[in-house]
Amino acid sequence: MKNMSVTCRSHVxxxxxxxxxxxxxxxxxxxxxxxxxxxxxxxxxxxxxxxNRLAPALAAAGxxxxxxDLPGHGDSARPDAPYTVAWYAGVVAEWIRAxxxxxxxxxxxxxxxxxxxxxxxxxxxEPFFVPVxxxxxxxxxxxxxxxxxxxQRRPPAGRGGA
Numbered sequence: 001m002k003n004m005s006v007t008c009r010s011h012v013x014x015x016x017x018x019x020x021x022x023x024x025x026x027x028x029x030x031x032x033x034x035x036x037x038x039x040x041x042x043x044x045x046x047x048x049x050x051x052n053r054l055a056p057a058l059a060a061a062g063x064x065x066x067x068x069d070l071p072g073h074g075d076s077a078r079p080d081a082p083y084t085v086a087w088y089a090g091v092v093a094e095w096i097r098a099x100x101x102x103x104x105x106x107x108x109x110x111x112x113x114x115x116x117x118x119x120x121x122x123x124x125x126e127p128f129f130v131p132v133x134x135x136x137x138x139x140x141x142x143x144x145x146x147x148x149x150x151x152q153r154r155p156p157a158g159r160g161g162a
Contacts, residue, residue: 004029006059013098017091018077022068023048025059033064036103040067041092043110047074050109068095070115085111089118 005028012019038058042050048067055065069076071091072083081087092115096104108116 004060004062006056008056008059012075013095015091015094015098017071017081017094018079020068020071020077020091020095021048021075022066022095023051023055025055025065027059027062027064035063036105037064037066037101038105038107039092039096039101040065041106041108041112041116042067042070042073043108043112045073046109046112049074066099066101068092070112085114085118086122088115089122092116093119 006025007028008023008025011022011024013022014020038055040048040051040055042048047069051065051067055067058065070088071081072078096119106116106120108114
């Protein structure tokens with residue numbers, strides 16, 4: 001799959017936070033069908049364009065990749081809102097539900113890592129379950145906090161957990 005061609009498309013979706021711009025990269029041949037999608041969340045003072053090198057590489061490996069401009073960033077609306085991590089997590093979860101993603105890998109960079117952690121642990125994400133959470137912001141977390149995050153990531157009842 002080294003030389004697989006990749007398609008990138010820009011989209012806009014109206015959510016409770018107004019218009020949210022997002023991009024989607026997918027392998028041209030199968031659109032990433034059969035592979036778990038990857039959701040990318042950028043950091044503070046950034047946009048989905050921060051993923052312009054990583055996203056095509058993931059798509060070339062056969063994955064469908066989606067990345068939004070958080071509200072107040074990039075080409076998304078700038079609503080009168082609290083702009084807290086919890087608020088952003090609610091918007092990201094609403095966007096993921098609107099895309100009808102089931103299981104997916106969630107990646108956040110810096111502030112986006114905090115948002116991703118909130119989406120995965122506070123259960124904004126129901127009815128879906130996030131099997132993989134990777135946040136660059138989590139790299140320096142102390143052991144007790146990492147343990148707490150792990151305990152919070154238990155799947156909802158009846159969704160693949162023990």
